[in-house]
Amino acid sequence: MRTTKTILFSLTISLIMSLHQGCKPRKPGSVLIDGDAASKVYIAPGKYDEFYNFVSGGFNGQMSVYGLPSGRCLKIIPVFSVSPENGYGYSEETKQMLNTSHGFVPWDDLHHISLSQKNGEYDGRWAFGNGNNTPRIARVDLKTFRTAEIIEIPNTGGNHSSPFITENTEYIMASTRFSVPIGNKTDVPIGTYKENFKGTVSFISVDPNSGRMSIAFQLLLPGVNFDLARAGKGKSHGWFFLSCYNSEKANTLLEVNASQKDKDFIMAINWKKAEEYLKAGKGEKVSNVKYAHNVLDEKTHITHSEILTEVTVLDPKELPGIVYIIPCPKSPHGCDTDPTGEYIVASGKLAAVIPVFSFTKMQQAIANNTIEGDYDGFPVLKYEAVLHGEVQKPGLGPLHTEFDANGNAYTTMFVSSEIVKWNIEKLEVLDRVSTYYSPGHLCIPGGDTKKPWGKYVIAYNKITKDRYLPTGPELAQAAQLYDISGEKMKLLLDFPTIGEPHYANAIPAELISKNSKKIYRIEENENPYVSKGEAKAKVERKGNEVHVYMTSIRSHFVPDNIEGVKLGDNVYFHLTNLEQDWDVPHGFAVKGANNAEILTMPGETQTLKWTPDRVGVFPFYCTDFCSALHQEMSGYIRVSAQDANVPITYSTGQK
Amino acid sequence: MKFIKFQHLIWPAFSIAFISCSGELKEETKQQQVNIEELTKSQPEVHGTMVKEEEIMFSNPLNAEWVTTGKSIYEIKCQSCHKLTNERLVGPGWSGVTKKRTPAWLTNMITNVDMMLESDTEAQKLLELCLVRMPNQNLTREESREVIEFMRKNDGEK
Numbered sequence: 165m166r167t168t169k170t171i172l173f174s175l176t177i178s179l180i181m182s183l184h185q186g187c188k189p190r191k192p193g194s195v196l197i198d199g200d201a202a203s204k205v206y207i208a209p210g211k212y213d214e215f216y217n218f219v220s221g222g223f224n225g226q227m228s229v230y231g232l233p234s235g236r237c238l239k240i241i242p243v244f245s246v247s248p249e250n251g252y253g254y255s256e257e258t259k260q261m262l263n264t265s266h267g268f269v270p271w272d273d274l275h276h277i278s279l280s281q282k283n284g285e286y287d288g289r290w291a292f293g294n295g296n297n298t299p300r301i302a303r304v305d306l307k308t309f310r311t312a313e314i315i316e317i318p319n320t321g322g323n324h325s326s327p328f329i330t331e332n333t334e335y336i337m338a339s340t341r342f343s344v345p346i347g348n349k350t351d352v353p354i355g356t357y358k359e360n361f362k363g364t365v366s367f368i369s370v371d372p373n374s375g376r377m378s379i380a381f382q383l384l385l386p387g388v389n390f391d392l393a394r395a396g397k398g399k400s401h402g403w404f405f406l407s408c409y410n411s412e413k414a415n416t417l418l419e420v421n422a423s424q425k426d427k428d429f430i431m432a433i434n435w436k437k438a439e440e441y442l443k444a445g446k447g448e449k450v451s452n453v454k455y456a457h458n459v460l461d462e463k464t465h466i467t468h469s470e471i472l473t474e475v476t477v478l479d480p481k482e483l484p485g486i487v488y489i490i491p492c493p494k495s496p497h498g499c500d501t502d503p504t505g506e507y508i509v510a511s512g513k514l515a516a517v518i519p520v521f522s523f524t525k526m527q528q529a530i531a532n533n534t535i536e537g538d539y540d541g542f543p544v545l546k547y548e549a550v551l552h553g554e555v556q557k558p559g560l561g562p563l564h565t566e567f568d569a570n571g572n573a574y575t576t577m578f579v580s581s582e583i584v585k586w587n588i589e590k591l592e593v594l595d596r597v598s599t600y601y602s603p604g605h606l607c608i609p610g611g612d613t614k615k616p617w618g619k620y621v622i623a624y625n626k627i628t629k630d631r632y633l634p635t636g637p638e639l640a641q642a643a644q645l646y647d648i649s650g651e652k653m654k655l656l657l658d659f660p661t662i663g664e665p666h667y668a669n670a671i672p673a674e675l676i677s678k679n680s681k682k683i684y685r686i687e688e689n690e691n692p693y694v695s696k697g698e699a700k701a702k703v704e705r706k707g708n709e710v711h712v713y714m715t716s717i718r719s720h721f722v723p724d725n726i727e728g729v730k731l732g733d734n735v736y737f738h739l740t741n742l743e744q745d746w747d748v749p750h751g752f753a754v755k756g757a758n759n760a761e762i763l764t765m766p767g768e769t770q771t772l773k774w775t776p777d778r779v780g781v782f783p784f785y786c787t788d789f790c791s792a793l794h795q796e797m798s799g800y801i802r803v804s805a806q807d808a809n810v811p812i813t814y815s816t817g818q819k
Numbered sequence: 820m821k822f823i824k825f826q827h828l829i830w831p832a833f834s835i836a837f838i839s840c841s842g843e844l845k846e847e848t849k850q851q852q853v854n855i856e857e858l859t860k861s862q863p864e865v866h867g868t869m870v871k872e873e874e875i876m877f878s879n880p881l882n883a884e885w886v887t888t889g890k891s892i893y894e895i896k897c898q899s900c901h902k903l904t905n906e907r908l909v910g911p912g913w914s915g916v917t918k919k920r921t922p923a924w925l926t927n928m929i930t931n932v933d934m935m936l937e938s939d940t941e942a943q944k945l946l947e948l949c950l951v952r953m954p955n956q957n958l959t960r961e962e963s964r965e966v967i968e969f970m971r972k973n974d975g976e977k
Contacts, residue, residue, distance in 0.1 A: 681955060686895055697894035717899040718909070718951050742899055744957035791951045817908075 190322060192523075195656055204647060205233040205657045212677070213611050215391045217622065218277045218291050222664030225272045227293055227304060232620060232670055233645055235659030243302045243311050244295045246274030248760035252311075252715065255762045256736065256771035257691075258460075260469035264316050265454040269298045274391075275324060275666040284331035284397045284614030290375050291794070292327040292336050299323035301338055301368060303375055307681045312460045313370060315377045318453035318475055319364045319534035321344045325406060327368075331397045331614065335435065337404055337795040341367040343387035348452055357415035361387035364477075365406070367435060376459065379478045381442050383433065386540040387413055389422070392498055392564075397506035397614050400523040402436035405508050407492070407499035410541065413434040416484065423514060427491040427547070429539070430499055430510050434527060437485045438478055448718070450812070463690040465768055481541050489544040490521055498564035502573065503614050505751070507552055509573060511551055511562035518562050518575060520591065522552040522576050553591045558584050563604060564667075566611030568618040574611075576603040576623060582621055583646070585653060597653040599623040599644055600631055609670035617672065621646050624665040632660055641665055649721060682746040684767030691769035693738035698722040703814040710735045712801075716743040716764065717748035718791040721784075724799030728812030731779060731805055737762075740769045748811065753785030754801065761787050776803040830966040867931055869938075875922035875964070879977055882968055889969030897966065904971050911952055917974045924966065928953070929963035 167255040207213055212232025216238075221228055223244030229238045244252030253262050253270055264268055272295035277384060280290040290312075291304040299317040304310065316339050317323055325336030331416065343361040345352050352360045362384060391408040396403035408582040411428045414421035439448070451474045458469040462714040480486040493515035500509045508521040526545065528534075561579030568574070573592065575584050581602050603625050607619040623646070628639040640660035647654040695701045695713040701722040704711045710733050713720045721739075729735055739752045743766040753761040754774050762770040777780065786797035804810045846866075858880065893901075900909035916925070928935050928942060932953045933940040942953060 413893060685957070697896075699894050699901050715899065718954060720899070720909070722899070742896065743954055743956040744896060793951060 168170045171495040176229070178557045180261040199571035200657045201372065201654070204424065205235065205645065207231070214673060216673055216676050217607065217668055217670045218279065219624070219665045219668040219688060220274045221276050221579070221662060222275060222666055222726040223273050224663030225274050226663060227274060227277065227291060228662050228665070229309070232622070233656065235643070235645060237662065239309055240662065241304055241309050243304065243313065243752065244274055244300065248272040249763070251467060251760050251770060251772065252272060254760035256468045256773055259405050259468040261311055261314055262739055263457045263469040264300065264456045265471060266298060272300060273297045276327060276329050277667055277669050279335045279669045281329055281331050281613060282333065286610060286669070286675060288679065291669070292329065292725050294323050294338065296322060296324050296325040299338070301327045301336055301377065301378060305375070306676050307679050310460070312375065314376060314458045315368065315379070316455035316457070317366050317379070318455040319382060320366070321343065325393050327804070328393045328395055328404070330395045331401050333370050333372070335380065336370060337365065337393060337395065338368060339363070339390035339393060339406055341389050343389065343393065352416050356388060358413050358524065359363060363387050365390065367438070374682065374783065379475050380439065381447055384477055384479045387486070391496065393499040394499055396501055396505050397503070400501065400505040402434060404433040404435055404521070405499050405501060406431045406433065407496040407510060409495045420473055423495055427493055428496055429544070430490040430492045430496060430508065430751055432488045432490060433735060434486050441478055441483045441486070443475065447478050450475055450477050463644040463688060465684070465689070465691050465770065487542045489539050489542050490526065490545060490550050491547045492519060493517065494680050498562070500565040500612070501567065502567050502588055503616060509565045511575060512561065513561060515562070517556055518558050519554050520552045520588065521550050522564060525552065526550045528693055537786040555591045555593065558593060559596065560585065564606055566608040567616055568608060569616045570618070574606060574608065574621050574648070576606050578602050578604065578626070583621060583653065589756055595652050597646060597655065599625055600642055600658065601625055601627040601629060605665070607668040607670055609672065612669065616818070619649055621648050622668065622670070624661065631658060650790065682743055686742065686744060686767040689740070689767055689769060693771060694769045695738070695740045703728070703807050703812050705812050707731050712737045714739045715742050716740070716752070716786065717788070718748070719793040719797040721797065721799050722816040723814035724816045726799070726814045727802040728810050729801060729803045730778065731776065731803060731810060733776065735774045735776065736802070737774065738769055739764050739771070741766050748790060749788050750790055752784060753787050754781040754784040765789060767789060779803055779805055851895050867932070867934060869934065870923050870926045872923045873919060874899035875926050877915045877922055877971070881972055882936055885965040885968035889967070892958065892962055892966050895956065895970055907949070910949055910953060911945065913973055915974060917967070919972050923966050925970070926960065929958055929966060930960055
């Protein structure tokens with residue numbers, strides 16, 4: 165018997181082995197994909213993608229735009245970081261956009277995107293992004309794919325929990341990740357965190373016509389760390405839900421000290437109630453703040469920056485009914501509202517379950533006063549009373565959740581590197597799929613709205629390792645696209661992303677493409693330094709400033725011979741691109757410029773400042789290949805000694 | 820008895836191995852269903868319709884208002900490349916152009932240059948001569964009429 169068993173065992177093993185040898189050996193990271201995956205992401209030459217994917221750039225401070233399902237990178241929109249490639253943050257017209265109360269801040273960390281909404285659906289007008297480090301919110305105009313406005317957030321120490329949007333773009337919500345001492349007493353020992361550090365949540369109103377932002381009010385809150393948030397929608401419209409960690413209020417070694425309690429919390433904020441208090445005059449105008457508000461004027465192409473010094477603060481401790489606390493297992497991170505607005509999914513980074521809260525139950529608990537205590541004077545609702553249920557053993561390290569239109573949720577598992585699909589109502593895990601590796605955020609087209617389009621989910625991973633050809637120690641980030649149209653998620657595509665993407669939104673292409681601006685009409689250009697035609701080009705001296713009113717058209721500058729500049733002068737090249745055809749920008753670069761080049765779109769005026777540091781003749785040229793005679797598109801500027809007797813002269817084509 | 824039990828243990832393992840393997844083989848052998856040729860075949864650019872001769876009429880005396888507006892459009896959008904003499908700058912000088920070309924040809928060239936460069940032999944000859952594609956300066960039909968009136972004035976019409 166024993167011999168038979170041994171023979172049979174080895175026979176079976178060798179059979180299995182031989183079958184395995186017949187299979188292709190798996191390379192690290194390789195995975196089984198369906199044979200039709202390629203056709204599902206193949207976009208033929210000249211054809212368009214189905215969705216725009218607006219992806220945060222993380223530490224590059226920019227917003228990237230990809231086409232889906234191809235994963236092709238279409239554009240990097242400069243937002244919080246300078247972009248020498250087109251002069252954003254360097255040109256005289258754009259550098260004010262990066263002004264803050266700390267002066268010019270040329271970099272930030274952009275984590276989250278919120279596309280503007282109407283009735284809980286994307287309307288394709290604007291994309292908002294947060295600056296994490298020096299707290300700011302940016303608005304990108306989706307007609308031009310340009311940063312149109314940036315507002316700084318005062319009383320904040322790290323703008324992570326932002327910019328989350330209400331269903332009619334009434335407000336952008338921004339809350340502080342790092343609580344800080346605020347008000348007049350800010351020079352305090354760090355050890356006095358518990359007494360002196362405060363958290364704030366800011367509600368930034370958005371003008372429905374112009375998109376202009378202004379801080380409507382701030383809520384003064386306990387000194388916890390606000391992490392992520394979502395507005396309610398549908399039945400829960402009027403509320404915001406924010407995940408909070410460090411309820412211990414630790415100020416050192418948070419890795420250990422902020423992970424002590426079994427439960428931190430989700431803070432529920434009734435912003436409609438806050439609005440009522442505001443209308444009733446309960447807000448206090450605080451004028452010990454300084455924050456920058458920078459707006460791009462579409463007609464002049466110039467950004468104007470002003471420093472504001474007042475903000476209205478509401479203290480919910482004295483205004484009951486605004487803030488309620490929902491206990492939530494260990495260190496919650498993602499906090500996502502489902503399309504119906506009934507369920508709030510919280511992900512405890514260190515928890516073994518995903519708790520799902522019910523908005524209806526929360527309302528009942530508030531009405532019945534089902535509270536288990538208070539936190540800093542705010543009512544803490546009973547966990548069980550508010551809980552819809554827990555998803556058991558979903559995976560390790562749940563972070564973020566998006567939704568499809570069929571009652572399913574998709575949650576990333578950072579530690580176990582997977583996306584888990586589960587049914588919200590039944591709390592049952594339906595499917596799981598690996599990601600490569602350690603996903604942070606994920607995105608489903610419309611996945612944060614009332615009407616998700618579904619179809620795809622994209623995982624934005626934190627670890628890349630072996631996914632692409634190695635590029636030294638620093639790698640691009642890895643994203644994977646999955647088909648979610650069936651019961652099972654299917655991996656379709658793996659594509660590299662730039663910077664470090666966090667959250668992203670995807671929107672059907674036609675909602676954006678139909679409005680995309682092709683040129684700036686030269687007739688409408690109101691830049692004070694515009695040259696409407698070559699006859700208007702000129703050079704003027706004002707003290708030690710030399711203003712060059714210059715035009716460009718395929719393929720020459722007017723003027724292209726300039727003399728009379730002296731050492732000690734600042735030269736301003738005001739370049740107007742006279743082209744009126746789509747995709748014919750002209751660039752301008754001059755030798756020795758300490759800033760960057762400028763890229764001027766058709767009909768636009770942009771200005772580069774140049775301070776010559778020596779006597780001589782300096783070439784300038786067009787940097788954007790514009791025609792067969794692009795290499796000829798150049799000129800010279802002569803710089804003479806300070807005491808030289810060279811008058812200002814300028815010309816083009818003089819023989 | 821032991822043997823039977825053992826068999827039960829082994830077979831499931833065997834079948835799992837087979838399935839995972841056949842899945843991968845399928846990937847190798849399955850024909851791609853995409854017809855690349857079909858997807859990539861000519862995607863012609865669309866440049867709108869040609870203006871016909873009878874659509875543009877000239878009359879005298881010249882419309883003075885059009886001449887003035889046409890001149891200001893010329894200064895912003897045309898002067899960079901076209902002189903009013905017969906000297907070629909980037910494009911040909913305008914002197915005599917209204918005698919040499921028909922009203923519809925001028926209109927098409929101004930408002931629909933990409934179509935002209937694709938289909939009109941005279942326009943193509945000019946491109947060979949000048950080597951710079953005339954840019955589309957986004958003039959409306961009305962604006963092009965005003966510019967043409969200015970061209971007529973430049974050619975000495977009254």
